[in-house]
Amino acid sequence: MSVALAKLVPASNASPLERPCYRTYDHPATLDGLKLRSGVWFHGTKIDGEGNEKPINEWLCGPLHVEAITRSESKAADYGRLLRFRNLDDRLLSWAMPGELLAGRPESILAVLFAMGLEIDYQRRAQVPRYIASQHPKQRITAATATGWHGSELFITPLENIGSGDAIYQADSSADGDYGKAGTLDGWREGIGAMLPGNPLLQLGVGTALAGPLLAPLNQHAGGGFHLLWDSSNGKTTVVQCAASAWGHGAHFTLKWNATANGLEGIAALRNDCLLALDELGQADPRYVGDVVYSVADGIGKQRAGRSSAARRVRRWRLMLLSSGEVTLETKMAEAGKRIRAGQEVRLVTVSAGRTFGAWDDLRDHPSGADLSDALKRASVTHYGHAGPEFVRQLIASGDMDKLPAKLDAIKTHFPVTPGQPARVAERFAIVALALELAVEVGLLPMITGEGTASMVALFEDWQAGRGEGPxxxxxxxxxxxxxxxxxxxxxxxxxxxxxxxxxxxxxxxxxxxxxxxxxxxxxxxxxxxxxxxxxxxxxxxxxxxxxxxxxxxxxxxxxxxxxxxxxxxxxxxxxxxxxxx
Structure with a gap:
């Protein structure tokens, strides 16, 4: 059946229409004496028992607007629809829906809309995807199918665009990668940032969280990270949660190592140019943990086939990894009779988390290490999601991203000259040091210039001393x-x-x-x-x-x-x- 397209009419009295058609009313309206509630309506006809054509008016869902056509910059792929609607709590939401979902069963679209809170008539739910497919707005917006950098002036997360550009994040679900915001940036500075001076491990954690957005400007094609190792309840998990709070809720943005390999691939893709925080290495599957480290650090998922046996697009990402646990990667792999490779050791560098007071060197006026840990944990779930985006915002505003490689080279001169595998580890510590120095420069972290670099050099030297000489x-x-x-x-x-x-x-x-x-x-x-x-x-x-x-x-x-x-x-x-x- 051919369906005519009608303009969206947010009016109290609907204009005449040509049936069959869809209309969206932002407010209650009256049509031919019939009162219509706000929402998407299908105005059609049916033949009654006497052969006469009679009008039918079916309410499908709450007001749902198809605002734009999305597509890749090349205008040759990733086509979709930008949807906007108010959910059951009157929150204005949007979803850049991949067009390929229209080729499948309607459930794949409806599941997302139901989950986001759009009110839908259950009996007529199958018509909602038909309505979406029937809309052809003139506006065009670039679809971003990956988070992170899109050019040098736009950084995208599932929650927001940082910088300038008309791209919008497009995904086949409403998953947001646990990015989130609460409290204030000043609250985060006071609760977490103020604790950094004198605490190298906390500097390592927060610096690792801020280093993710530096990887692309530094032409780093892969990431890597650090594993904080010590006995339980010493504060190492707190360090990880403080790092996570730069981008989201400290506890929720931190995941567990017991997630499946496929699940970690999915979340890594959502954390592109950002941070993957993982706690409790001891819970990981020893059979696959080594492969996960390779995959996460190298930024590429497994090649998989789709339902038609054709190869799916391989997931790719580039991120920093921060882990904690009471066992090393080597010990965990040995549980499955596997031997750690040098490449895995270099990609996930073990750092001792045993300091003067648990994971801390300076209690910052707190009576004990446990009290400091408790205060930091509270701050990580009260004021979060501000530091990371603000750091990116300042990077863009500086206009100096092309100078970052030279700045990294200058910081690397502070590290001992160590060829081979140690040089790769030294460079990762140097990238964290660069993130700390840049954050201090723009007033994001209350530290003195040079402290972050000195702390990272000291941690690297400790790692090297514990590792020994030779490959x-x-x-x-x-x-x-x-x-x-x-x-x-x-x-x-x-x-x-x-x-x-x-x-x-x-x-x-x-x-x-x-x-x-x-x-x-x-x-x-x-x-x-x-x-x-x-x-x-x-x-x-x-x-x-x-x-x-x-x-x-x-x-x-x-x-x-x-x-x-x-x-x-x-x-x-x-x-x-x-x-x-x-």
Whole structure:
């Protein structure tokens, strides 16, 4: 049935109309003597039992306006409709609805509108998507299908546009990523900002929250983050909630690690150019937590197929991650028999949260660390959602975003020159330091210039001292070998002497030397002990500490006569040297 389009008429007396058509009345109206309540009406006709055409007037829902057509800047994708309406509590709401939802079942549209509080006639609910599809407004608005930066002058969250531009956030649900606002910016400054001086961990948390919007201007294609590690109830969760309060409710913007991998992908996409705050690493699934760290830090989700088996658009994001827990990522992965990779360690840097008073160094006139933690938690759920947007607003207003890479280079000079993996970690600390210094410069944080940089340098040096020297893979390999010998040295290694008793599941042999024992690994035994690493990489780690005690010319092994009289090449490992130098 063809449906004529009629202008929206917010009038007390409706003008004549051509049936069938839809009309939206913002106020009660009268049509042909019939009183109409405000809302969307379908004005049609039907044939009665005598074959006569009679008018019908059906109320579909509360006033719902289709204000504009949305589409990508290229005008070739992401078409949709911008809807505006008042919900059951008389709040004026809008939803940029993806046009692709019109191709599916009406439930996908109705579920969002019902959830947002639009009053809908349940019996006629299927007509609401038909009404939306029938509207063709002339206004055009750019659809933003990702949060964060859109150019250098517009930053979008599900709640607001910061800066200038006509784009609007468009999504297939009403999910807002837990962004929210309450209280005031001054209240946040007094309750949380004023506690930063003298407290490096709190500076790290808040600086990490503000560093997300710096990643794009700094040409950082991936993110990463920090994991605060210490015993329970010392204040590390408070640090995470204070960081989260820069963008939303301190407790609600902070998620738990026990979320599914798919769920974390979805929320990461909503936190693009922002912060992902996760608490209680111990609750994570040990089978997948390592992959989640890679995915979140690298900013790309899994490739998935849609209902038609065609590949869906891959989710992408770029964010900073702040985590807390009583276990390390390495310990958590070990629960599933997995070994942490150096890339995972670098992407999620473990920072000790044990300070003078729990997580704090300066109580700021509070009687105890617990009292300070309680005050900060209250502030994080009372005054929130202001600091992050204000920081972005000041970045845009400065007009100096093109100078940020040079400013970062200047801050990096304060960090020790450390090539390789430590350099990547140093750069992340430096980005947080830059966020702190910029926030101090615009009056957002009540700290003295330079304190944020000094604190981040100190935290980096603490991390480096606790980590030790050498590549992370070397330390993991050497530790794995030392642990294997400690567990199986007396049960899976056979004496090299003739007539010695055989052992089950033999990984090699042992022989006595002046300094103790050497363990002579078979190739398969060495591969088992260092599972997950290529043999060449294992040998390189052993050579770094001169742990191979004997080898033939041009070989990594040495030929040895075994108790049964045969001769085989074995890896002669000195367990006393399975410790990196330094």
């Amino acid at each position: 992370s893979e070397d330390r993991q390999i050497l530790k794995s070998l030392a642990d294997f010998i400690d567990r199986h040295g007396g049960s899976r290694f056979q004496s090299i002497e003739s007539c010695s008793d055989e052992v089950r599941d033999r990984a090699g042999y042992w022989e006595s030397v002046t300094a103790g024992r050497l363990y002579l690994f078979t190739r398969s035994g060495l591969e088992e002990a260092t599972k997950g690493f290529e043999l060449a990489r294992v040998v390189r780690a052993l050579d770094s500490v001169r742990a191979i005690a004997k080898r033939d010319t041009g070989k990594h092994q040495a030929l040895k006569r075994l108790p049964d009289g045969s001769r085989h090449r074995l890896y002669f490992i000195d367990p006393a040297r399975l410790e990196p130098e330094g």
